[in-house]
Amino acid sequence: MLNTNDILETIQMITDEHLDVRTVTMGISLLDCADPDGRKACEKIYRKITEKAKDLVKTAEDISATYGMPIVNKRISVTPIAMLLASAPDADPVWYAKTLDAAAKAVGVNFIGGYSALVHKGFSAGDERLIRSIPEALACTDYVCSSINVGSTKSGINMDAVKMMGPVIKEAAARTRDKMCAGAAKLVVFCNAPEDNPFMAGAFHGPGEPDCVIHVGVSGPGAVRAALAQLPKDASLDTVAELIKRTAFKITRMGQLVGNLASERLGVPFGIVDLSLAPTPAPGDSVANILEEIGLESCGCCGTTATLAMLNDAVKKGGVMASNHVGGLSGAFIPVSEDDGMIKAVERGSLSIEKLEAMTAVCSVGIDMVVIPGETDAAVISALIADEAAIGMVNTKTTAVRVIPAIGCKEGDVLDFGGLLGYAPILPVSTFSPSVFVNRGGRIPAPLQALKN
Known part of the structure; x- marks a missing residue:
């Protein structure tokens, strides 16, 4: 009813x-x-x-x-x-x-x-x-x-x-x-790239997919943040998680409806709803602001990884009740330049690239839309990719790196992409060299978790 x-x-x-x-x-x-x-x-x-x-x-x-x-x-x-x-x-x-x-x-x-x-x-x-x-x-x-x-x-x-x-x-x-x-x-x-991801820049049509299919990606950080703002500050974390689940259910239902309608009108199969919380640079429409509404002074402080883990889990639990076909990335995105709260956390110094890496162990995707110094050595970028890939490999989840070397810019400068891509200040990266490790080549063997058959 x-x-x-x-x-x-x-x-x-x-x-x-x-x-x-x-x-x-x-x-x-x-x-x-x-x-x-x-x-x-x-x-x-x-x-x-x-x-x-x-x-x-x-x-x-x-x-x-x-x-x-x-x-x-x-x-x-x-x-x-x-x-x-x-x-x-x-x-x-x-x-x-x-x-x-x-x-x-x-x-x-x-x-x-x-x-x-x-x-x-x-x-x-x-x-x-x-x-x-x-x-x-x-x-x-x-x-x-x-x-x-x-x-x-x-x-x-x-x-x-x-x-x-x-x-x-x-x-x-x-x-x-x-x-x-x-x-x-x-x-x-x-x-661990998914074959049915509707979000860019990582979307591709996997070889296991149908000839043509419709996928839908929803949003809604602002809706989750606004719902949490109505809770008293002494509400238990159980209550917080329950409210996030209920809100995610409503958001995903909307995506399911759009997917079904588009599938029917275009005459192609409906694939999945990706229930990721995808932020924008608009004030309030921010995953970082959700974490701060839960109780952090600023995203990036101690407690950030724990609150993000709870948010990600509650979003998934609410979303899977709203659709039989959930896929893609489905979690909380933390792209720096596309999230107003993340941008401000970087600007006030509470969020570092090391903390971002810790956060990626419990949420969707990874080091995303992060602007780094233009002179960063290529081996450092490769090693950053290896770190993120290791988190995904060991935890059986999708991780990714999308970093933008700010060529010709200095620390303190800002790259402004406009639109949904937003803007971001340059985040410093460790300059100690991992080149010997990177240049070894070969393969890092699959972990024990791979032996599930």
Whole structure:
């Protein structure tokens, strides 16, 4: 039975507390577009994407207008492009990136993900070519996002790939220096990357997915924070967790409705709801502010990891009751530049990159949208990736690194990306060298947790 109070609360969340559906993402398989002739492959890719996604934006906008639910982003994820490159050894990978960009512009989406490679156990044909092309591909396109999966709980960590990614990230930032180094903001390095992630920059359409599918990513940190603000300060943590669960249930229900409607109208299967709390730079719409509402003076102080663990768990428990198909990342995001409370915590000195790393052990994703000094050595970036991958590998969870070296900037400067990407001050990183470790190469073996059969 519909509860009138629940309906009114959801309306208030939308109007006053920044609640929205963050993204409707169409996943499209490009496996049938592979061709030894790279130019022909690109023609097939463009044709398939523009045919499958031609009504995506209009459908999402119609649903938003009909039901009064803001749908912020309309996006596409595709098969990791490295898989198609394997059959075209003479093709330039950048051709494929430009094709994705052109298709995204033709159908009107704001991002397209899948300029990707899955190299957690080693390199297949096409993988290394794609990785080396990433800086140029991101510099010459507007909407293309890239991701590389370098590790998993089952396979361990491919340290040869980790070593490659440090220089790639630096070059991606350098090639887009005149755009706030935004190339690096569209590149993420994963451990245990999910195949059905609707969020950018890490979305790709996994090989186990259907030919075409609709995924939905919800938001709602502002709604959770506002609900907690009504609790007395001496309410027990059991009460806090219960309220977060109930709020997450309502948020996820909205995402489930949008997903079902989009699936029906577009004639493609509904995939998953990603129930991640995705913050924005808008004041109050912040995961950091939720932690502070629970009882921290400032995000990053002692107690931050514990409160974040409770938040993440409560969000998952509430969300899974609202949808039979929860997937993607599904947790609390902590991107620095995209979260007003996180930005302020960095500015006041309470949040360090070391504390962020500890937080990633208990929440969704990892060191995300963090601006680091431009002169940071590539080996340091690679070692940071290895640290995050180790947390994901050992804890059987997704972790990732999306850092932006601020080329030509100094400590205290700010990179302002605008829009949902926000802005962030430069966070200092340890300059002690891990180069001997990084240069060893090889693989970090899979942990004992991998032996579950």
